[in-house]
Amino acid sequence: MIENKEVFIPKYMKSFKCIGPICEDTCCAGWSIPIDRETYLKYNQLIEKENNIFKGKLELVNVENNMNYARTLTKEKDKCAFLNEDKLCDIQCKYGEEFLSSTCYHYPRVYNIVDGIYEKSATLSCPEAARLILLQKEEFEFVEDEEEISDNFNVKRIYDSLEYETDSIENAFFWEIRSAIINIFNSDKGKLSEKISLSRFYINKLKSKWDNNNHYDEIESFLEGMNDLDFKNQISLISNNTHKHIEYEKIISFLRELSDCSAANLRLKEKVNEILKVKNDIQNYENKLKDSEYDYIYKNLIINSIFMSLYPLNSYDDILIGLNKILEKYYLFKAVASLYRESKFENEIIEFIQVFYKSYEHNVEFNKFYEEKISKLM
Ligand code: SF4
Numbered sequence: 001m002i003e004n005k006e007v008f009i010p011k012y013m014k015s016f017k018c019i020g021p022i023c024e025d026t027c028c029a030g031w032s033i034p035i036d037r038e039t040y041l042k043y044n045q046l047i048e049k050e051n052n053i054f055k056g057k058l059e060l061v062n063v064e065n066n067m068n069y070a071r072t073l074t075k076e077k078d079k080c081a082f083l084n085e086d087k088l089c090d091i092q093c094k095y096g097e098e099f100l101s102s103t104c105y106h107y108p109r110v111y112n113i114v115d116g117i118y119e120k121s122a123t124l125s126c127p128e129a130a131r132l133i134l135l136q137k138e139e140f141e142f143v144e145d146e147e148e149i150s151d152n153f154n155v156k157r158i159y160d161s162l163e164y165e166t167d168s169i170e171n172a173f174f175w176e177i178r179s180a181i182i183n184i185f186n187s188d189k190g191k192l193s194e195k196i197s198l199s200r201f202y203i204n205k206l207k208s209k210w211d212n213n214n215h216y217d218e219i220e221s222f223l224e225g226m227n228d229l230d231f232k233n234q235i236s237l238i239s240n241n242t243h244k245h246i247e248y249e250k251i252i253s254f255l256r257e258l259s260d261c262s263a264a265n266l267r268l269k270e271k272v273n274e275i276l277k278v279k280n281d282i283q284n285y286e287n288k289l290k291d292s293e294y295d296y297i298y299k300n301l302i303i304n305s306i307f308m309s310l311y312p313l314n315s316y317d318d319i320l321i322g323l324n325k326i327l328e329k330y331y332l333f334k335a336v337a338s339l340y341r342e343s344k345f346e347n348e349i350i351e352f353i354q355v356f357y358k359s360y361e362h363n364v365e366f367n368k369f370y371e372e373k374i375s376k377l378m
Contacts, residue, residue: 009143010304011140020087038066106154118149125358125361159174173219181203207320246334248285250376263365264363279341301353
């Protein structure tokens, strides 16, 4: 059944369109695509009739799991077995996009449902989405929209605040904390490093107010105050504006390990090897870390992650750890960008972020590798 639903989206989603055959890193390559049960059964019925399209291209994964019931097999260069020589999907060409699995139909869109409202954003593993998200130079805006949504639908997370006891600050003040932190990063004043310090400062304050059993209305008015103060006033609240970065030796050794990691996709390894070959020396690396010319890229990355991961509900049981998990990607990408010798490297860093996310989001082994290594970098 298809229904018209209201959706809350970042504005860039209104312009997103798959660029299909001209895509430099099609989503049909580099990972095995999950096939939901309904789609698998539909394809299975056609195996005899459409032998050349379907035979030997699907594998059962977990018959207990409706969304991850089967997966596509890959052929040479890790490409989906359904991708033809014109870089088009055989299933879509023959049967139309309605016939695609839920993952293929919706990718790179990610849906959450929060208190009955659909929220849609896009993952950075798609090159076209990555460009739209990261190249925004103005405010990162959100808008309301309408969309036809079918029930064959892969929702990442459903959150209903009424179902939860307000026993944790993230449940009690989810909306308020998320929008206050997004507002800090969206401010057109101040440097990104100051916004990071300020957001940590407020999150620490909120944690201690919660731990000290402050009244709800007191925390509520504190959160309202976060939105009302102007940036200059807010930044003056921070006495110790310390800003971290990843040390030169550590980022080099991380990239070497990444280059040897069997779970990293080929494009990511190529990018890493190019960087290692012509990298900056330590002096230039440290100078470049101070350069804020491309900080809008990281600001967009941070806001997109806050929105998509439903921060502060992003499952770390501590609102500061949850924020730090989002920020650690910023430190990583800023360090990688500071190794580039060129002064104009906007496209390179966007490509690096995109290929990184392709492994990070679609390969469990790579995800484990990253989680293990990143803690040693920070
Ligand atoms: S990665 Fe994005 S732009 Fe490329 S084919 Fe897939 S959806 Fe389209």
